[in-house]
Amino acid sequence: MKKFPLIVFFAVFAGIMLSAHQGGWAAGGNVTTTVTKDTDIHYTGKYCTECHEKRPVKGGKKFLKYNGDFSKLCWCHGYTPGAYIHPVGVVPSKEKKKKIPKDFPLVNGRLSCITCHDIYLQCRVNPQAKSLNKRFLRGAPYLSRTTLCFRCHDEKKYKMLDPHNQLTRKGEIIIQKCLYCHVEKPDEKRATFKEVKLIGNLEVLCYRCHFKQSRLHPINANHLRKPTAKILAMMKESEKKYGIILPLDYEGKITCPTCHNPHERGVIPTNKPGAKGASEKYRLRLSKENLQICIACHKDKFQQQQQQR
Numbered sequence: 252m253k254k255f256p257l258i259v260f261f262a263v264f265a266g267i268m269l270s271a272h273q274g275g276w277a278a279g280g281n282v283t284t285t286v287t288k289d290t291d292i293h294y295t296g297k298y299c300t301e302c303h304e305k306r307p308v309k310g311g312k313k314f315l316k317y318n319g320d321f322s323k324l325c326w327c328h329g330y331t332p333g334a335y336i337h338p339v340g341v342v343p344s345k346e347k348k349k350k351i352p353k354d355f356p357l358v359n360g361r362l363s364c365i366t367c368h369d370i371y372l373q374c375r376v377n378p379q380a381k382s383l384n385k386r387f388l389r390g391a392p393y394l395s396r397t398t399l400c401f402r403c404h405d406e407k408k409y410k411m412l413d414p415h416n417q418l419t420r421k422g423e424i425i426i427q428k429c430l431y432c433h434v435e436k437p438d439e440k441r442a443t444f445k446e447v448k449l450i451g452n453l454e455v456l457c458y459r460c461h462f463k464q465s466r467l468h469p470i471n472a473n474h475l476r477k478p479t480a481k482i483l484a485m486m487k488e489s490e491k492k493y494g495i496i497l498p499l500d501y502e503g504k505i506t507c508p509t510c511h512n513p514h515e516r517g518v519i520p521t522n523k524p525g526a527k528g529a530s531e532k533y534r535l536r537l538s539k540e541n542l543q544i545c546i547a548c549h550k551d552k553f554q555q556q557q558q559q560r
Contacts, residue, residue, distance in 0.1 A: 293373040294381040321364035417515040444498040457507040489547035495527040495536045
């Protein structure tokens with residue numbers, strides 16, 4: 252008999268705590284907490300008055316500020332047409348409109364923030380949703396951002412260019428592929444690495460596609476630096492021994508093409524040292540097997556390891 256009042260007490264207490272936790276109008280009041288551009292208002296349930304003039308009616312008016320203009324309501328994100336990930340306020344073509352999912356709403360026939368973002372989802376306290384869907388994207392979670400994009404866009408039209416496929420079926424060089432990295436097509440039969448003109452920093456050119464390798468690659472070590480005199484001597488020795496090139500950049504630093512040959516097999520004549528590694532696995536100028544590519548510069552370290560064994 253004494254358990255009943257205790258159960259009622261906990262039920263009431265839980266209800267009060269839940270309401271207080273939800274905040275905003277869910278707690279029965281208007282929260283006017285000061286908001287700055289660094290305040291994360293999402294999934295807190297505390298900042299209703301940032302977007303609403305007064306409490307919205309379920310299934311009725313939302314009473315949004317700025318006449319519901321989300322580019323102003325979402326002012327923290329600093330929306331500008333040329334800088335944001337996707338334009339808003341545009342009318343999609345008939346072709347695009349056919350592909351837009353029904354649960355991706357347009358506003359007066361135009362794209363809006365709410366087309367991709369489920370704004371109401373983040374109005375409430377929802378730790379699980381915040382963990383799985385931080386950006387409150389419709390249909391999330393997604394394996395990648397582009398998975399969301401291709402719900403409206405045709406994936407076939409956005410295939411990434413592979414600059415390493417540089418020959419036609421007839422074996423002719425595709426000059427446009429050369430210009431992906433070069434200012435002009437080099438003379439593949441005569442030009443040396445120092446003579447070719449590149450459009451920019453070598454690492455940046457590679458990182459455009461290989462961003463994952465931009466940090467401490469390989470084996471968690473920074474190789475993009477000037478080799479010591481000892482290592483440079485070993486590199487020269489390896490070049491002669493294996494008939495390869497291990498080119499440095501214009502400043503004498505190790506760079507991506509030092510170890511990797513970015514060309515397709517057949518672009519550079521096969522009798523040239525610069526042809527080695529073309530189209531091989533990982534495009535390595537020396538095989539990865541038995542760490543040959545590493546031994547080319549670090550022969551002394553491997554000799555020490557063998558002696559210790």
